[in-house]
Amino acid sequence: MAKLSVFLLSLLLFSFLIIPSASAGDDYTAFVYAGCSQPQYAADTAYAYSADSVLTTLANAAAFGPYANSTSGAVSGVLQCRADLPLAVCAACVRSALSELSTLCPSAAAAAVQLRACFLRYGNDSFLGRQDTSLLYKKCGAPAPPANSADFLGMRDASLGALVTAAAPGGYRVGGAGYVQAMSQCVGDIGPKQCTDCVAAAVTQLKSWCDGANAGEAYLGKCYARFWSNGGTVYSPAHEDHVDEAGKTLAIIIGLMAAVALIIVFLSFIRRAGNGK
Template sequence: MGPSPQSLFSLSLTIFSLISLSSSSDTTDLVFKGCADQNFQDSNGASKQSLKALLDTLTSQSSAVKFYKSSSGDGGSSASAIDGLFQCRGDLSNSACENCVQKIPGMAQKLCGQAIAARVQLSGCYLRYEVSGFRQVSGTELLFKVCGSNRVSGTGFGDRLDLALGEITKGVVNGGYYAGAYQSVYVLGQCEGDLSGGDCVSCVKSAIDKAKSECGSSISAQIYLQECYITYTYYPNGVASNQQPHSPSVDYSREEEYTKDGGSCAGRASWRGAGNGLFVVHKISFQEKASCLQIWWIVEYGWRDGN
């Protein structure tokens, strides 16, 4: 018996950071996008029709709910059946959620073209879709991170941060979303809408561990896993009156750790084992105003450069 069509799909995803370096907390700012390196191949256009129907369904639901999952197309044909979902940040109003989600289909078309799988993450919502049978990475896989360039010196910050991040694990048990503060550390966490309370807590704990290991003593961090994300920002001099817990800022002014190569932000690659197979880990850095953002994406079998 030959391999199924979906097993032939390369799982490579290209991920590029298009983060705005301004202080804007606009919920429609693009955070990152991931695009499969295979395009729809059916000549009759059934997949495109299925994708359009799916996106229409998702956007139509965004005025009523903050999480929705659906499928479109012939369930018996992997070439045209497409699954997808959207989720809005827990503090958004229905109208803000709708405005955020409705931005994504057009952006996905421009950013990913006819890719068979895509994820577009905005600051206030995200949407993803994939052909039926497309293999996903683990729910706790690190997709994207930003570590604030400023570091906190002195004693006590680690304990303070631990306690603040611990509030997320308590807060997400019921409802999957938490935003709050502890001693000038503002934190936020959210899980994908259909995760159970226990799975949500486990995902958030993984994100917290990654924040500590990847960002160390950074004054702020954003950690996106496949099924949850967390952010934190520490304000050592107090909080500005216009700063809200749900829009943590990240200082991009300098990132010495990533600019020791003289400012070059070229992509780097390495290999590591994962599960029963070999995966490529690409570390891509982008520079703007002497700032490099470190991005990690797990890629299987290949890599596609993009614009």
């Protein structure tokens, strides 16, 4: 079987994701995209057995670490989970990814699927250890509110810039400025320099394609980058001082009302005592 040397060109892509406004509510098994090669393998062939062996190995490995790769015969495979999540989440995500592959890409000679918390890929195109900054999938959120748009862009750029300059083990990086958050993840078969270059390419894609959007994500061959808004409220010392002053004012008002009530009760008691004489 001929090698699939240009994976992206041979893929049929599927995507159904609506970008959430914040990662806190993420469904870790939410579908992002899948790609299936047009060439397929026949059942009961050496390639079929190799593909099954690779996927089984990766499924088992997900319980022990966020990254793993496997090779059997002509087939290689890789999985990458978000490094900040528990291994149980990784294992569950990979199981869901395998289910998506069996539904969307049955018997595909090469395929990849990205869920919110994990990435799974297999094929015979020798992709392990090789840099790949080709864009596989991107999506932008709704337009950001026009008010304070310059501030939002500044926070977005600062958050994304932190991803490029960060140096984190496992390729997982986070950034944040104001109410804008960002994260990125590289596949574990590339080195730190390749990871930084890939994230920088993803950030460039986001700034180009999602300029003015309140969220965006770009998935490249060996990494992805995301940014999103937490809602537009920036808690600053001035804001906290304002809240404190409001609290003090409310406490004073309540105290005055309580004092007036006590005076009324006291005067009523005195009046009743005078009438009883």
